[in-house]
Amino acid sequence: MLKRLSAPLFAFALVSVLSLTYAQAETVQQWHTLELSFDGPQSSETDEVNPFTEYRLLVTFTHQKSETTVRGFYAADGNAAESSADSGNVWKVRFTPEHTGKWSYTASLRKGEYIAIDDSPSAGTNIDLKNSKGSFTVIPSDKSGRDFRAHGRIVSNDGYFQFKGSGKHWIKGGAGSPENLLGYVGFDGTFRQAAEARKGEAATTEELHVFEPHIQDWKAGDPTWQGGKGKGIIGGMNYLAGKGMNSFYFLTLNILGDGKDVWPYTDYEERERFDCSKLDQWEILFQHMQAKGLLLHVVTQETENETLLDEGNTGLHRKLYYRELIARFGHHLALVWNLGEENGPVHWSPVGQSSEQQKAMATYLDASDPYNHPIIIHTHSTIADKDHLLPALLGHQPLDGLSFQIDRREQTHGEVIKWQNKSREAGKKWLITFDEQGKWYRGALPDSVDPRHDTLRHYALWGALLAGSAGVEWYFGAHYEHNDLTLEDWRSRDTLWDQTRHATTFFENYLPYWEMTPSNDLTLRTDDYCFAKEGEIYTIYTPDSTMTDLDLGSSEQVYSVAWYNPITGGELQAGSVEEVEGPGIKNLGHAPEVIDQDWIILVRKKK
Structure with missing residues (x-):
């Protein structure tokens, strides 16, 4: 254009x-x-x-x-x-x-x-x-507050995010849709390449994103360009930050992919020349996101185009692409490089990068990025596919972890634990973030369809975090309004943002989570999750308000017992038992309200 x-x-x-x-x-x-x-x-x-x-x-x-x-x-x-x-x-x-x-x-x-x-x-x-x-x-x-300039650069350390400046740990909770965030009407040279949608993807329209419902969220003093462009997308970031979200997952290259509306080049067919004005406009958005405390989860390709550059190798075009992204955007403090969405060959997408090509990408990014941003790779959805593809990547030092996808959300807890254990045994514990929740056509449904988000909250949110995940981002299913490609209004999941904020707030305020491990064998129930630093602090997710027993082992300490409501958040509450003393198995009582919902129990050693 x-x-x-x-x-x-x-x-x-x-x-x-x-x-x-x-x-x-x-x-x-x-x-x-x-x-x-x-x-x-x-x-x-x-x-x-x-x-x-x-x-x-x-x-x-x-x-x-x-x-x-x-x-x-x-x-x-x-x-x-x-x-x-x-x-x-x-x-x-x-x-x-x-x-x-x-x-x-x-x-x-x-x-x-x-x-x-x-x-x-x-x-x-x-x-x-x-x-x-x-x-x-x-x-x-x-700077202060959410602005990352108040805290420093985020790096990966032993399976978690940490600020290099302050040493403070940071846990992710954010949006994963629309993945084609940058397919926005206000960016120069942006259009949607017409093509037939493949089976298994969200249906697109001919229109680029406008995010009109969020123009109202743009505030005086916020950035725009060219006489007022950008208010919808800038306002959308304001809304998400205001709900307490702190990250966003988006593609920088979807040529041949689902949306076919995001690329850094001067044209859809170009691979060696970059669009200066478009990329500078992306930079305006990214600067605002960082000031609002939103990590840039940069997904550099998707499954349909992982062999587009150099047939999957790290050759001329992939090196140019990565070098340009690093040069223009690597200075940002909170940024994660994702090597590719649903990366690697599977039966429904047999043309994919090999493990050697994946490792070459990670090695090149690691060597080229002067800031040591975390490098992760997005997985396929089934246990079988992960078991087939991921072992070859274990122990590869430039790769910091996984962007996890699971088609059956009830498997989340066990699968995160499994791959953390495997990576630790291989010599480098992976940072694992849970970024796509199945089934692909459902994902995180709009509040109008799923007002309480019970299974997401149970299996995906708390199931991931209490397994040792470094965070969660929400994918919006393909068969519903405001989906992974067509979303215009993030208020469609307003309740889900609240529940996510309640979880990350709990972790930030009450847990030394980077020192804790999944410890499900410490409780007698088989349908709960236990996360512990034994002898010091225990967090238990119970799917209902009935009694739970905790094994304090040989400890003779006195522990306080408090309850946290994962649906409404707020302050810690007292249940029927307010303290227990070891050793041995102790009953923690029941929740402040015996109602049909899940609860979080916090057990802490008293000083």
């Missing part, structure tokens, strides 16, 4: 570029993004000398405690989100410093055939840059 630059916009863009190019950064806040611009050769998205393959910008940032080399990217006129420009002479780099104090940087722009994927420092020829060296001082961040 053509991009036209009006005279007024061009003038504005030029002023913006000059100010960015020649302004000297002096003070930057810790964990905030520093964006530097450099004047390079005049080029364009369609130039015969491809700026995305034939140039390489590297910027090395040095502090007394660390040195980090970050790749830059071609940025057209430097203001493409506003101007829609596809040409210019600006290259940029984005960097988030983790240490306070004095920093310096040195930039290098080199030209050569496919130098963009060449790691040799001496490859190509050097191009002189103005202001190729500089310095700045990093001071503490002034």
Whole structure:
């Protein structure tokens, strides 16, 4: 699609570029993004000398405690989100410093055939840059609350998410639909490629996402672009953050896939040239999501296109794709790289990447990403498929874990425990997040169809978290309104967001969950879940309000007993028994209200 630059916009863009190019950064806040611009050769998205393959910008940032080399990217006129420009002479780099104090940087722009994927420092020829060296001082961040800049970068550590800055652990609860979030009407060059839907996917319409119901959630001061574009999608993120959600699962490439409306390239058939203005508009959205405390769960491909790039290998096109994603978006603090949705060959999708190709992707991403973001892979839905495909990935150090899919939600608890145990035994405990709940045509139903979400809450939410999962995101089934491809209004699951927030709040407020393990053998019931740090703290999910017995072992400590309502949340409540003393098996009494619902029991050693 053509991009036209009006005279007024061009003038504005030029002023913006000059100010960015020649302004000297002096003070930057810790964990905030520093964006530097450099004047390079005049080029364009369609130039015969491809700026995305034939140039390489590297910027090395040095502090007394660390040195980090970050790749830059071609940025057209430097203001493409506003101007829609596809040409210019600006290259940029984005960097988030983790240490306070004095920093310096040195930039290098080199030209050569496919130098963009060449790691040799001496490859190509050097191009002189103005202001190729500089310095700045990093001071503490002034952010607070949900904004990730108040906490630092999220990394994977022993099966859980953790902030690298504060050391605080973080548990995920968010949205997994629509997966084609970026198929949005306000992004340049975005359209839906017409094609027949395959059996087993949500039906799409001819329309891109507008998210009109969420325009009301956009607030004065929130970002837009090009005179007011983006209010629906920005407002939608405001709504989800306001409900306490902290993550979103979305695709960056669905060519040949379900939606056929998301790609970073200048065209559906292109693989070596990227759309500068579209990607800068994505960046506006991503910045807002980070400020609102929403992790970017970046799913880089789906099952239908996992062999689209280099026939599944990590060759020219896959390397270019990953390098561009890292250069433009890797600076974000809360980001997970997902190698692919439903990845690997199965009977209904026999053309897929092999385990060696999967490991090569993980290895390349791990080596190319200077920020050490978690790397995971989305599984197929059945136990048999996971048992067949996943063992070959166990112990592969660059892979941090699994984005779990299960077609029968009642299997969640046992399957998460199984793969955590297998990965631990193989030498690296996997971070496992539960991101797609079956059946594929049902998923997380709208509140109007399933007002209480009893089975989701039982098996998927608490079943996953009390098995040691690092979090949950909700997939919306294909056969219902506001599904995985057509959702326009996240209020369709308003109650589900509340129940998810109640669960993550409980974990954050009451549990050292990273020190706890599934311990179902400590209770006498067979239909509950027990999560424990034995001798210290126990959490039990019971599917009803009747009595539960807990084995305190040889401990002679006194423990408090409190109950938590997973449907309404709120404060801890007293049941019929308020404390127990070990050793041995002790009855925990019954819930504050003997009603037809599930409860959470919290048993803690008294000081």
